[in-house]
Amino acid sequence: MTDAADLTASERGRILAKAAAFEPPAITTADGRRDLVGLTREELVTELAAIGEAPFRAKQLWHWIYHQGATDFAAMSTIARPLQAKLSDSFVIGRPGVATEQTSADGTRKFLFRFRDGQDAETVYIPDLAEDRGTLCISSQVGCTLSCRFCHTGTQALVRNLGAAEIVGQFMAARDAYGEWPSPKGETPRLLSNIVLMGMGEPLYNYAHVARAMRIAMDGEGIGLSRRRITLSTSGVVPMMDRCGAELAVNLAVSLHAVTDELRDELVPLNRKYPLGELIAACRRYPGASNARRITFEYVMLKDVNDSLAEARALVRLIAGIPAKVNLIPFNPWPGSAYETSTPAAIRAFAEVVMAAGYASPVRVPRGRDILAACGQLRTDSARAPRGVAMMGSMP
C-alpha cells in the first residue's frame, strides 16, 4: 500500500526526471574551457584540484567572482600572474550577453539576455522609487510547459531549463549594468536589493538549477542576499513546495487567481493536477511562514472573470489562518490576450474585503507595460532547436 508521503516522493521524482529532459547545455565554451559561475563551492574545489590547485584557491576565486564581480582572471590582484594565466587556460567566468535592453518611461528596465547556445530569456529590473531600492525579476526557464490562460509566457512552449549559471548570471549581468560591484558587505545593496523568481517559466519545474543559483546568491561571502529578499513564485507545484521551503526557505508567492477548482482549472491548468485543497494545505505547512514572513497570494484581476465581491469573500475563507498577504495584479494585456483588466473600482472593492479580513492587500502597480515588461508579458521568440543543429553562442 502506498501512503500520501510515498506518492509525493514518487511525484517529486517524476518532476525532477522530467526536468532532466530539458537540461541546459554543458557549461563549457567552444574552446573547451569551463564556466566557473554556477558551480557550488565543493565543485569549485574539485575543478581546481584537477589543475593541481589547493582548496583555499576556491575561496579566493569565490570572492573575486561573487563579491568583486570580476569576469577576468587578470583583474584578480591577490592571485599571481602565472596562476592567473593558468586559470584562464582552463576556465572562464561567464555572463549572459545582452541581446537588447529597453527602459520604460517609469524606469523599469528589461534585458533580453542571450545564452551560450543562442537561447534568450528576459529579466526585468523594477526600481522602487520611494525607497531607492529595486527588485530584479529573474527567469527560470525559456518558455513554460504550463499554459495559464492569461500569461504571455504560457503561449511559448518550454524550450529548455536555464542552468544555475544562467539564473544567477542574470543577476550578475544586471549588476554589471548598474555598476553595483563589489557586493556591499553586511548591508543591503542600494539598487539590486531583491530577487523575485517571477520571470519566464515555472521555477519549481527547474528546482535543481534554481536552488543552486539561489544558494549562490545567498552565500554570505559573495552576493550575500538574505533569503528574506528572495521570493519564489509558483503556479502551484505542490510536491516541490515542501522541498523549497525546507531547503531554501525563501519567501513563497503562490499564483492563486481563482477560489474554485472549476475556475482555477481553466485559468491555471496545473490545478487539474494539484487542486486548491492540496495547494492550500501545502501553503499551510510551508516552513518559516509567520506573520513576519507571510506567504504572498498573487491574484490577477480579470474583468468579470474572478473579480466579484463573492469571490473576495471566498478568498479570505480559503486562506483563513495562513499568515498571508494578497497581491492583486491588474491583468496586463499582451498581443492576442483574451481578457480585460478589472476596473479600478472593482479592484478597490475586492481589496477592501480582503483588508477587512485582516490581510494586507496591495494592488500591484503595473510597471513597464509600455515595453511589455510587466507581469505575464514576457515572451521570447526562442523555439526548441531541431536535434543535432548546433547553435552559435555569444557567451565567452
Ligand code: SAH
Ligand atoms: N510561473 C510562475 C512565476 C512567473 S509568473 C508563476 O506562475 O507563479 C509571475 C506572476 O505573474 C504570476 O502570479 C502570474 O500568474 C502572473 N501573471 C501572468 N500573466 C499575467 C498577466 N498577463 N497579467 C498580470 N499578471 C500575470
Ligand code: SF4
Ligand atoms: Fe508559466 Fe507562470 Fe505563465 Fe503560468 S503564469 S504560464 S506557470 S510563467
